[in-house]
Amino acid sequence: MPPKDKASPSSASVTIRDVARLAGVSPATVSKVMNNAPYVSEETRQTVRAAADKLNFRPNSIARSLKMSRTATLGLITDDLEGVFTMSMMRGVEEVVSAQGFSVFLCNSYGDAARERAHLEVLIDKKVDGVILISGYRVRQRGAPALPLGDIPVVYLYQYTDEAAVRCVVPDDFGGAVLGAGHLAGLGRRRIAVINGPAHYEATRHRLEGVQHALARAGVPFDAALVRAGKWYESSGYAAASDLMTLPAPPDALFCMSDSIAVGALGALHDLGVRVPQDVALIGFDNRSFAVHQRPPLTTVALPLVQMGRLAGDLLLKDIREGGSAAELYRVPCELVVRQSCGASRA
């Protein structure tokens, strides 16, 4: 067997001209074949394909991009690459986008506007076809400085904005809260307390409204005295739960608006000797990874992070292909995941 010197890795890069030469046609024809353009006979098509295969030809997408001013590339800028919600959203984006032949640039802004801007400029220079901005935080950036994008389509993920003509994808906090509160009410709980996050979050307000809505629908009274607002963290849950349970008429259910709050509350309940779920039902929000490891495992309403990512990717791709769709706010439905902390059997 002779040494296979012309091995598959095909020494330097083989261009469309090399293929043309081997196939005995012009570069233009090769281009047409590679792009399945019409008006080339089946015969030459075969010849060209054979030549391309033989030479192991791979079109240089840089050159293509230069001519076409389309790169099949997206930018993805996140506030917080290590944020607990970021990964799942990114996975959703990557999934739909790479299935369509697009690649995505990953950028981490650390929540710093200057860094975000710098990344954006690089992305623009690299001629991305679109940009997704992920925020780990749900803050609304009302007065945020306008981004230096030209007419590059953008979608915001897990982030609200007032900017014109940009699409936002967020979880349906209202609906999620309806799910959770409805579950509690369906289980016969009558005095349902809410331990919420900081008041300035959109989510906080929407979730509270969701609870009210669900309770009203179920005919369960809503007692505003049973609502607490604090931080999203554990300590806040501990404090609020301790407070609520020492009320003259304590609640029989705690709806915690984050799983962290819920584990804090769980700690408080444990310390007070109240049993979960017998004495008090407990439900969290977010479906964090640790929720399932609590004792008892935490019922919680799951954020549809992967779906949100998928939707964001789809929206962006559609916008790139079909051009300027209107700004819109997409709320992706949450899902209730039933575990033991409310006393319901698993569905």
Added chain:
Amino acid sequence: MPPKDKASPSSASVTIRDVARLAGVSPATVSKVMNNAPYVSEETRQTVRAAADKLNFRPNSIARSLKMSRTATLGLITDDLEGVFTMSMMRGVEEVVSAQGFSVFLCNSYGDAARERAHLEVLIDKKVDGVILISGYRVRQRGAPALPLGDIPVVYLYQYTDEAAVRCVVPDDFGGAVLGAGHLAGLGRRRIAVINGPAHYEATRHRLEGVQHALARAGVPFDAALVRAGKWYESSGYAAASDLMTLPAPPDALFCMSDSIAVGALGALHDLGVRVPQDVALIGFDNRSFAVHQRPPLTTVALPLVQMGRLAGDLLLKDIREGGSAAELYRVPCELVVRQSCGASRA
């Protein structure tokens, strides 16, 4: 005030020719100015800069890449985008790499070789300057199919390989285990049990060797009967701990080779009524986010994930600039994070 029709976003894209025209020089000169090339007078330099600023000129990096065959772009392929260790490594990579003006393409292979290959081909077509492969799993891919990269530099992150001429960055499992076992020994524990992961992992072996080394150095006897191998998961920790604690001569310390194992063990100890850390000291590995939330909070040896990512990025960049450095295995030192589960006061 007249309408600022020639607004800063500079309608279409302004090219080097536009700048040249405005500055009254040739495109070649503009290029030289933009790249700080020598042999252009300070005067024209100024003129050109002014023109560029005025037109808001941003060089088209696609065109530049075409000519230079350098894209300032890296590919990053991960086994498991949602893996618990992935994010931190990615952050490390992104951090050093974007500081040097490089962008990174994010790809998720879901551990599927075909998908990995497909991503790799896209990356090559897009002419990335280098590739990093992250594995969420520590498996050694001995017979892994050769990757279809030409002479593009690669570094493996959190992954061993036998392929020639590729650099690997992994945690120093041996050193980490020495740290943990040394801590236990220093606290006066004499019967130190090990709950390890599956035997076929490199890490499993290295960590066990680390324990033996540390114990020998501290003059603490090593009892092979106190070693258990199982899965990395909680259930495995529960079973092994239950088993160990019902031995005639139970251990006074448990070195769990993952935090998941440790929380399983913690559950077993709790159910058996043995107190942590009074009766038994417990130490985990990985420094997972939930370690701090255990009761008692878990002492653990932290994986240097961000540092590993940084190192991988640095190595790749160096290789890109300086060309073919030799294959090497880099072990990044772990760090002991002391909490309450061993009874030590915080350092």
Added chain:
DNA sequence: CAGACTTCCGAAACCGTTTTCCGAAACGGG
């Protein structure tokens, strides 16, 4: 059989840079 289409293919321009190479001007030394 003439004329109108249709199909097939290639020459050449183009996308926006970088870089080589060459000529002109300025400068310095003998």
Added chain:
DNA sequence: CCCGTTTCGGAAAACGGTTTCGGAAGTCTG
């Protein structure tokens, strides 16, 4: 004053594709 060197600037050729346009040949009509 003449002849090397530098210094400065531009024309033109890449880089590797795509696309327009026109010509040649073949296929229908009537």
